[in-house]
Amino acid sequence: MTSKISLTRYxxxxxxxxxxxxxxxxxxxxxxxxACKSISHAVTKGALGDVLGSAGTGNVQGxxxxxxxxxxxxxxxxxxxxxxxxxxxxxxEMEGIYVVPNRYPQxxxxxxxxxxxxxxxxxxxxxxxxxxxxxxxxxxxxxxxSEQDFLQAGNRQVAAGYCIYGPQTTLVxxxxxxxxxxxLDSEQGSFVLTQEDVRIPExxxxxxxxxxxxxxxxxxxxxxxxECLAGKEGPRGKDFNMRWVASMVADVHRILTRGxxxxxxWDKREPDKPGKxxxxxxANPMGWLxxxxxxxxxxxxxxxxxxxxxxxxxxxxxxxxxxxxxERVTGYHAG
Ligand code: P6P
Numbered sequence: 001m002t003s004k005i006s007l008t009r010y011x012x013x014x015x016x017x018x019x020x021x022x023x024x025x026x027x028x029x030x031x032x033x034x035a036c037k038s039i040s041h042a043v044t045k046g047a048l049g050d051v052l053g054s055a056g057t058g059n060v061q062g063x064x065x066x067x068x069x070x071x072x073x074x075x076x077x078x079x080x081x082x083x084x085x086x087x088x089x090x091x092x093e094m095e096g097i098y099v100v101p102n103r104y105p106q107x108x109x110x111x112x113x114x115x116x117x118x119x120x121x122x123x124x125x126x127x128x129x130x131x132x133x134x135x136x137x138x139x140x141x142x143x144x145x146s147e148q149d150f151l152q153a154g155n156r157q158v159a160a161g162y163c164i165y166g167p168q169t170t171l172v173x174x175x176x177x178x179x180x181x182x183x184l185d186s187e188q189g190s191f192v193l194t195q196e197d198v199r200i201p202e203x204x205x206x207x208x209x210x211x212x213x214x215x216x217x218x219x220x221x222x223x224x225x226x227e228c229l230a231g232k233e234g235p236r237g238k239d240f241n242m243r244w245v246a247s248m249v250a251d252v253h254r255i256l257t258r259g260x261x262x263x264x265x266w267d268k269r270e271p272d273k274p275g276k277x278x279x280x281x282x283a284n285p286m287g288w289l290x291x292x293x294x295x296x297x298x299x300x301x302x303x304x305x306x307x308x309x310x311x312x313x314x315x316x317x318x319x320x321x322x323x324x325x326x327e328r329v330t331g332y333h334a335g
Pocket of ligand 1: 117118119120210246247248249263276277
């Protein structure tokens with residue numbers, strides 16, 4: 001039986017043998033993974049743990065916060081603030097950045113996260129997840145840390161990943177040399193390497209989009225989806241299947257596992273809003289994972305990881321997944 005490789009061993013070997021990551025980043029990733037285990041434990045309690053339902057508060061996004069949104073956010077803050085590897089954190093659930101308190105040593109990394117993505121699925125027992133992104137604090141800005149330090153393009157990330165809380169709890173991670181998946185062994189309480197060098201097929205027959213918004217889409221998206229729906233009698237010459245979990249982590253995990261294209265495009269309901277999803281802690285980490293697995297991610301017009309953010313909670317139109325399909329949709333926008 002092949003010996004199980006734990007997340008700890010995987011990261012130690014990335015550091016020691018491949019010189020891929022410094023020890024502080026390895027420690028940060030292990031702390032994030034432990035926090036995800038705690039969140040997974042809270043999520044699986046469900047109704048037994050008084051964690052379901054609304055918290056009765058709203059977040060900076062104008063969304064009603066679920067109790068688990070707040071629990072997950074607190075778990076990540078408390079797990080990461082004392083370790084000495086972070087200067088500050090940013091979260092979908094917090095308006096401003098969280099600077100590591102003076103009572104703890106400050107480190108060189110910045111951690112950004114959506115503590116619990118897909119919250120609308122919590123109360124109906126559908127997969128949800130934690131998305132995280134790691135940047136380095138710009139040295140040029142000297143001592144102290146500000147929101148401006150977080151406004152870096154996705155191509156500056158040093159680590160990115162998510163943890164999906166579904167039939168399995170699986171951590172998916174990249175540090176820039178491919179994508180690896182780790183499944184939580186709940187008996188041992190540790191993440192075990194279950195897939196390395198994840199690859200997204202360049203073609204697919206499966207698209208993911210919220211079809212109820214069809215009448216609001218721009219023409220290039222409408223054209224692409226209409227051609228998929230036309231099936232083998234249409235211009236694509238093949239039938240397509242559709243999936244929409246309404247949990248980005250679940251839809252991206254499916255695409256990393258078997259291919260597909262995911263679209264949450266701009267639409268004319270709120271023309272000044274580029275899209276629904278957030279650039280810094282949803283599109284950028286998911287985009288790096290997808291690119292590292294051979295896929296692509298654009299906003300219809302440009303590679304998302306090249307976008308220079310203007311604000312912490314900036315939104316973006318997202319088209320990601322199987323490279324040939326993303327390039328087709330992006331080509332329709334150009335045309
Ligand atoms: P809709 C979850 O709230 C989320 O941010 C993503 O995880 C998901 O892909 C999307 O919104 C779902 O949006 O409009 O279909 O509910």
